[in-house]
Amino acid sequence: MTESADKLTPITVITGFLGAGKTTFVNYILKEQRDWKICVLENEFGEVSIDDGLVAESLDAPEDLITMDNGCVCCSVRGDLVRTLGQLVQRRKEFDAILLETTGLADPAPIVYTIQTNSKMSENYFIDSIVALADAKHLPLHLDEKKPDGSANEALQQVAFADKILLNKIDLVTPEQKTALKDRLALINKFATVIETERSRAPLDKILGLNSFNMESILNYEPDFFEIQEEAKHNLDLVSSVGITFQGQLHAQWFNMFMMDLLRERAADIYRSKGLLTFHGQGNTKFVFQGVHEQINFGPAKEPWKDGEERINKFVFIGKNLNREELTKGLMECLYKEEEK
Numbered sequence: 001m002t003e004s005a006d007k008l009t010p011i012t013v014i015t016g017f018l019g020a021g022k023t024t025f026v027n028y029i030l031k032e033q034r035d036w037k038i039c040v041l042e043n044e045f046g047e048v049s050i051d052d053g054l055v056a057e058s059l060d061a062p063e064d065l066i067t068m069d070n071g072c073v074c075c076s077v078r079g080d081l082v083r084t085l086g087q088l089v090q091r092r093k094e095f096d097a098i099l100l101e102t103t104g105l106a107d108p109a110p111i112v113y114t115i116q117t118n119s120k121m122s123e124n125y126f127i128d129s130i131v132a133l134a135d136a137k138h139l140p141l142h143l144d145e146k147k148p149d150g151s152a153n154e155a156l157q158q159v160a161f162a163d164k165i166l167l168n169k170i171d172l173v174t175p176e177q178k179t180a181l182k183d184r185l186a187l188i189n190k191f192a193t194v195i196e197t198e199r200s201r202a203p204l205d206k207i208l209g210l211n212s213f214n215m216e217s218i219l220n221y222e223p224d225f226f227e228i229q230e231e232a233k234h235n236l237d238l239v240s241s242v243g244i245t246f247q248g249q250l251h252a253q254w255f256n257m258f259m260m261d262l263l264r265e266r267a268a269d270i271y272r273s274k275g276l277l278t279f280h281g282q283g284n285t286k287f288v289f290q291g292v293h294e295q296i297n298f299g300p301a302k303e304p305w306k307d308g309e310e311r312i313n314k315f316v317f318i319g320k321n322l323n324r325e326e327l328t329k330g331l332m333e334c335l336y337k338e339e340e341k
């Protein structure tokens with residue numbers, strides 16, 4: 001692709017609700033796609049950031065990952081995204097493609113609007129594709145959600161604006177549930193290609209570099225798209241995030257019990273939980289914790305704690321009605337104490 005370096009740089013926007021498999025997809029692309037030099041723009045919702053570490057593990061050079069953590073990219077779109085892509089203009093010819101991973105609560109519409117209408121953006125970049133990750137198990141729950149103030153349902157917007165929908169986590173649903181969701185997706189967006197995936201493993205030749213983003217299908221869905229975006233405001237009041245970081249070693253069994261109890265009671269409201277953990281008795285192993293509603297798993301990170309690296313526990317919870325004090329207290333009670341050997 002180097003002969004096209006003087007042309008516009010393609011941006012693949014990777015969207016989809018919290019926990020749908022976006023970071024898994026970015027990592028999959030970085031691992032599988034070796035011909036292209038890729039720059040990743042990460043935007044994570046949550047008070048402490050965890051994904052940047054997980055994506056950085058898959059990149060050859062740390063400067064190829066840019067984290068935008070001044071808020072949700074679709075809200076601060078006229079700020080953070082324009083600034084970041086603006087600064088990248090000087091370096092853009094080093095890259096064949098940009099992957100922009102949005103937060104799970106981003107409405108892709110303002111992102112599209114900004115890249116299409118801001119002259120500095122449109123002189124340097126174009127949207128190659130909008131890929132929405134759809135969590136086959138949990139998406140119906142979020143599509144059904146009614147926003148009391150009439151603001152956009154992000155989960156709906158994400159699939160409505162995509163030209164490719166990866167129907168991910170098909171291992172977690174029955175064939176009937178999968179067919180029902182596919183029918184529903186077709187009603188929301190009849191133009192998008194739906195590709196069934198497990199662990200976001202999609203055939204990349206059907207996704208990248210095809211220039212499949214189509215403004216016409218967006219205008220078909222929302223004829224007043226450009227007018228609406230001028231006024232658009234994204235309401236994140238209903239969903240909040242709690243970030244908790246502390247030192248010490250966790251007691252594996254107590255932590256397990258704490259998370260099981262928490263999710264038994266609160267799984268519907270806790271959309272997403274993530275963590276980097278230090279367990280007692282596990283040497284240098286750094287653990288990664290991933291939760292999407294009641295679905296949780298944790299295991300060792302690719303890299304152990306490095307010599308001299310501060311060993312911490314870092315959590316982020318995203319959802320409704322989160323109680324910071326209770327979560328902090330519950331987690332602190334999972335710390336291993338010498339006298340309880």
Ligand SMILES: Nc1nc2c(ncn2[C@@H]2O[C@H](COP(=O)(O)OP(=O)(O)OP(=O)(O)O)[C@@H](O)[C@H]2O)c(=O)[nH]1
Nearest residue numbers: 018019020021022023024104168169198199200290
């Ligand atoms: N069972 C199952 N789990 C999956 C699949 N794909 C991803 N996961 C898991 O789902 C969790 C969330 O995946 P991520 O890739 O971090 O999701 P995300 O969309 O980046 O999450 P946010 O950035 O928080 O919105 C992780 O524990 C993944 O390992 C799948 O196909 N099946």
